[in-house]
Amino acid sequence: MSVKWLARAVPQTSGLYPYVPGKPVETLLREKGLTRAIKLASNENPYGPSPKAVAAIGAAAAGVHRYPDGDANALKEKLAKIHNVDRDRLLLGNGSNEVLELLIRTFAGNGDEVVFSSRAFIVYALAAQAAGATPVAVPEADGLSHDLEAMAAAVNSKTKVVCIANPNNPTGTLHDNSAIQTFLDRLPRDVLVIIDEAYYEFVADRLGDSVQDLAHPGLVISRTFSKAYGLAGCRIGYAVADAVIVGLVNRFREPFNLNLLGQVAAVAALDDRDWVMARVADNNSERARLESALEAEGLLGGRCFGNFVLLKHSNCPEILRRLEDRGIIPRPLAPYGMADYLRISVGSAAENGEFLHALNEIIAALQE
Known part of the structure; x- marks a missing residue:
């Protein structure tokens, strides 16, 4: 006889679910058969620690x-x-x-x-x-x-x-x-x-x-x-x-x-602290670059004050899929009731450039 372990757990367990972090690079490489990827999903510091x-x-x-x-x-x-x-x-x-x-x-x-x-x-x-x-x-x-x-x-x-x-x-x-x-x-x-x-x-x-x-x-x-x-x-x-x-x-x-x-x-x-705040300045500069590019394309979801930006589009699930196909991992916000948003972590200048290039091609293809 199998044990109904949920019934044995504390009552609040039935309404709980595990926290879902940003998709790991290793997972995307395995799913897509890729050899490299850029993770822009977890608001990490792309420059590393001091x-x-x-x-x-x-x-x-x-x-x-x-x-x-x-x-x-x-x-x-x-x-x-x-x-x-x-x-x-x-x-x-x-x-x-x-x-x-x-x-x-x-x-x-x-x-x-x-x-x-x-x-x-x-x-x-x-x-x-x-x-x-x-x-x-x-x-x-x-x-x-x-x-x-x-x-x-x-x-x-x-x-x-x-x-x-x-x-x-x-x-x-x-x-x-x-x-x-x-x-x-x-x-x-x-x-x-x-x-x-x-x-x-x-x-x-x-x-x-x-x-x-x-x-x-x-x-x-x-x-x-x-x-x-x-x-x-x-x-x-x-x-x-x-x-x-x-x-x-x-x-x-x-x-x-x-x-x-x-x-x-x-x-x-x-x-x-000087090194840390220099990297903060780098982030804020790159965030402004990303927001300016998104705004120019009518894709800016709102101004952000962290190390990420918001992309808004009616077909975010498809944009997400195509970005992942290219080895770029954003964060979908559907779990927050924001299915038409993607959160994009601010990466290095090179990573941000690669993201913007891929996004421009994806948006152009969706408009065809």
Whole structure:
């Protein structure tokens, strides 16, 4: 007799599904019989990590037979100095994804609600469901940007957590900190408010210092080393919050959740800020190039403030197929209810040029 394992699992399992990342290069090569491909699907840094980070990884590699520092002391000290906060206000995780999941798991459960924008990072919904809480997705007024008024109105006595991605992934929109503070002022003091700033470095000059400028008792600002710092494979993320909040979340955090090589790479990358910000400037320049080209062809889906752009076309599934046939991997946004959009990560100048050339030929063929 077979066992009905779903019936044995916790109730929220039936509504869960695994997070689907951007298609790996190896998968496309196998599917299409190709020998090379360009991945523009996961908002990775095409320039790689800082040379100092690479050197630090090499120097530390021989020590991987030992457990890492379970409290990541060197990284905490560095981040505390950068943000001018006490180290006990820092929560570290295996990517900011784990940080987000830990926060929601700690503060939301059965009968509670987690409020977020319907076209924000899909992990908010997954984490809420996994915790047994009720996800509350608030539609965007313009289809792309968080409707802060509507989100504030959605908060009630059951709301335990509110999530805002700024800049937003996958739509790329941005709210300035004055708008965020006005939103925070409308919320109850005992609600946890996560401002997910995974793409902060790309708008740092425009946004300002969120850690110091924003105020709310339940404020949590999360960041990652996966985007601007080029350390996606190391999985390092963190958040700044009230020390009591961090202490409670640490009760759920797994031991040694930050690997040794990731810790040393992150510390070294923070010591090479000039290199990182130069790559941010390269990204922003290339993003402007891509958006200008898309706009000229009537394909721009909206202005973005991260390391990606939006392509909008009524036949995106066919464009996706033909791009993949040419070894170019974009990110379809149908899972977000945006079937007529593709998200295109900003690649290197050469990669972006190859994408634009392929896109022009595909659009021309579709118009024949």
